[in-house]
Amino acid sequence: MKTQKWEELDVRLSDSVLETLRQLGFFNMTPIACIPLLLNGKDVAAEAVTGSGKTLAFLIPLLEILQKRNEKWKTMEVGAIIVSPTRELAIQISEILEEFLKRIPLLKQVLLVGGVTLQKDVEKLKKGANIIVATPGRLKDILSNYINLGLYIKSLEFLVLDEADRLLDLGFSATLDSILSYLPRLRRTGLFSATQTKELEQLIRAGLRNPALIVVKEKSNVSTPVNLKNSFTIVQPEYKLPVIIDFIRSVGFKTKYMIFLPTCACVDYFTRVIQTLLPSINVLALHGKMKSKRYKVFDKFRYAENGILICTDVMARGIDISEIDWVLQYDPPSIASSFVHRCGRTARIGNEGNALLFLLETESAYVDFIKRNQKVELRQMERELNEETIDECLQCMRRMQQRDRLMFDKANRAFVSYVQAYNKHECNLILQLKDIDLGKLAMGFGLLRMPKMPELKGKNLSSFVGPEIDVNTIPYVHKQRELCRIKRLNEYRSTGVWTNNQKRCKQNRVESWSETKKKKLERREKRSKRKERKELKQQQFLTISNKKKRKRINEEDIEQLAKDVALIKKFKKKKISQEEFDVAFQV
Template identity: 30%
Template sequence: MLLVGGTDPAQDVAAFKARGGHVMVGTPGRIEDVLKRCAAVDLRRLEVLVLDEADRLLDMGFKAQLDAVMARLPKQRRTGLFSATQTEAVQELARAGLRNPVRVNVAVAVQQQQQPAKEKGNEKAAAAAAGKEKRKEKEEGKEGKEQQQQQQQAEAAAAAGAEVEAAAAAEAAAGGSQKTPNSLSIQYVLCEPDEKIPQLVRFLRLHGPSRKVIVYAMTCAGVDHLAAVLPRLPQLATSGVRLRALHGRMKQAAREATLEAFRALPAGVLLCTDLAARGLDIPDVHWIVQLDPPQDPAAFVHRVGRTARMGRSGSALVYLAKAEEPYVEFLRLRKVPLTEGSPLPPTEGQQAAATAVADDDAAPSTSGRDAVANGAAGGGKKKAGKAAPAAATATAAAAGGGSGGGPGGAVLSAAVSTATAEVLAALRGAAERDRDVMEKATKAFVTYVRGYKEHHCKFIFRLQDLHIGRLATGLGLLRLPKMPDLKKPLGASEFRPSPVDPSTVPYRDKAREKQRQKGLQQKQHEAARSGAAASAEERAAAKRKAAAAVAAEAAEARLPAAKRRQLQMKDETAALNQEYSLLKKLKKGKISQHQYNVATGLSDDSDLEGEEPEGSAKPAGAAAAGPAGRAEVRGSDSDGDDGADSSGSDDEGEGKAGGKGSAAGAGGKPGAGGRRGKGGKSGPGTKGGKGGPLGVKQHRGALQSYIDKKARKKKRQNAKKAQRQQQ
């Protein structure tokens, strides 16, 4: 009986009650649910518990479900844990209910290297047997059935321990052992991020029409992007490649339908994530292509394990960037050997075009071109497995020893560059014509960067080494998205944005485009309404501000003269204290003479430091007289009711600050920096000009505070009066 998600648990319970079952196969969550709902399951008759993919099931994600299931199972049972990457934590094995565990390793090793290990294992087994005989001799004199049973259990445990040690010694001695079968060939190709999809396109053109291929991507968004853009590329449109997509964001029914459709195909391509890395047994899978290495290194073995099953042969290929090449040695240490392969050559038509260009430029020999054509033709006739990389290597060798050796190598390099540029142009063109492709490409970029940042092998897959410009170009992005993860992206300046505005790209689906246009119109109407409301609010605020200014002026006019003089005296005292503080700073050298003149209004910012204002002499009472000169201002007579003072000038008069009995404004320039004289009266001069006296109009802090205070008091009185009237 199969127990998995996606169906009603009540149906599973009813089916079990109707038919029963000798073997129950399912996921931990659904098995736990059915056991809770169905009391007819007789767990006392359970004999064997099998945990397939045990390293994954013993993770914390399944801890609650497995603990609940095992708590209801009988302890007298046999338990088997199976996985290609088995966990070695003793506490995890104890959680699975294993007592006296025996580890069985199935590995591929050379026969000559296994012989010393077998001898060591035999020696340990002989030593264990000798120890067993000695213990028996010691126990001969003892009687009792219980002691004999204990002795037998200890002997069994010792024998199991000897077997485990012998297996471990054999595995350590066999330096050539590996976790993958000999019928599986794993190769890697070094290429830049913008060359991965073009390489994949050439690979699918070669193997997709006649072989079953599984292509793994890192994220669900990456699978969606490949499934959307690959059928629209002209390089694959006429090749007859059938594509299917499978990832974790699909519903269970869609997953099952996709898997069954791929199984039924005689040849095709399955684009998937690590969701399809475990538990799938699809017959006749010839190639495993890993466009992106998995986040978890353990998933690498499970990915390539989808081919070369049950004695069959298979091939696997992984694309790595140059900065990721240490990953190969890392896998070798984990007993997963890889061999380096060559990038696939372009098609015959692309080679012919590159050859024609080379004929016009350098006129290479015909023998080199014939070797290239023959190598490409021979590579297409060979069988799957090691044939394609071997053909690529032979082609490169025939072309002149690689991309840089001889005329043939130059032709092949030009052909590869041309083919890559054509695919990249087609990727960007698809994004410029269809908004769905553009959005999926952007999402694939974002999720790939985040997944790369969370890679388990951070010492190899470092985000600062990822070439962002090439990655965005390889996905066909129109613009680089802004991401907080990318503070200083590598190669971002090399990315060339598209001239097409992303906001103008329509959906290919007319219904989606109609809905998008409707949403844009709604946003525009909302923005217009909010803008009108904002402008109306600004106008209302300006009106309130103007009304407040008018009210302040009216309130100032209604004040009595004595009150105005009192408030004016407060402002002048504050200004005097400020100027005195500036004078002390000038004496101590904290500020320059120019800064002091600017702060006190004796000079302008545009004047050079140390230069006197034009048309006025340096006032004697400003810097020389000091505080004593300012004391005269305190005693000055200010009879004007409007509270406005005018400044006298030193240009005309006796040349002193504060001429004797001179009236302010008697021929002086407004704002020229003059001071009111001793005993002088304020006349109808300029109100608070630049450099003039600090009067009410310039320093009206105390007056404004008084007016605001009166206004608040009046407002509170009106509010209380209104409240009393309501009561």
């Protein structure tokens, strides 16, 4: 990509912004040429390859616009809002913004990403803010529940929708529409994304006014950075983990890896396994169900010199972690566009990086699919199998499960969630569950026995070889949990019924499945209607509060007013005395 100096821009940047850019080490700007357009009052929809510096492309014009206003910003007057799809990305944007604000004391920001009660976020907001960085769900909650915020955002100059395609992928379309309805129309809007979709085009039409469309790619036929080497390797389902372990050992432990897995349960399980297999490197886990713990894990990996972060696609977007050398993908992502974003965690801002995708023989068509669909070309990497590592991984997983029943539960949950996620894959025309040997896949998870699930009915599972062990004898290390398990096991042996399933069985006898589903849909419909009515009332209240309130004059008021006027006339014509007048007016 061609670059130019910040000083060479048509519009001169403020000294405070230039000083911060030099301090952060950004001496050249990347070619997202939206900064001059935004500064000149245009709305912008920018599509740029991942890792190309989109964050700076909206932060710089945002700060310049707010600084150039003649009137000083009040403590509680919002001039800009940045909407980001995930907490991690919002935190990262907030941290970069804070570096700039150290030299701009007149402006303050607030971060609203949930994880705390709504009231606490409202209290943070009341302390004063000119820039809001938020996730869409929390921003909508505050706009709809915190009535006074409508007064504070009437001077809004700039709205940023970062990773807009991801916002829509996560189902925030209705939330964004609601947010836009609260904001003033006379504003500048910047929409930034790594990919373009039909839904995104609809959002552009709804939220932007005659926008300038900017597309930045390094080559017309490539969606990922030139410095990124994309590779794939073909492996059998039972050998994926051994190949990954061998690969990391061969590359070395003095580097950073990100391993993407399809589900939270897979992340939980394989993190424990890899921590045991690779004790000499720091192995961390991060997924969407971790809530507040995610921040600590994210920061720990971000500032570490080396390590492995095992995660779901919650970390696939916009996150900028320095010096990630390898992105390893256990399997193809469920959404094709996520492939570009996963790979984009490495080779950021001109740095070199590598990405490796592990495919089964039945998934080889994905290579051509991703080339056509996402314009990403993959070269094949041959990896030799190490029999010792294969045996080491299998024995390690099975030993861990036999020592602690918690690991046995985690292994089964991971396998079940993987199969269910694969069955719902977006690319199900070329990635079909029926093509996979599920017995071999279970061996790859180191299972002690095959779990009971609908997807396994009628399947040939002869390739699965489990140890001869009674799984009911595997204990929990946690004493209280083990006591509860033994109690339930004894009850089962005496009654033939698991205690936690009794309520479920009784319910199934009372009503049919179709009836249960019908009631569930009715409840959901009622909830959505209540929510719509609540939002409508709040919007009506806002409309009334923004206008001057007029008192309604009914017939009784008119009649009383006529009597008062007649009384005043009588008093002026001296038809009644002062005392009579005072009594009539109750003075």
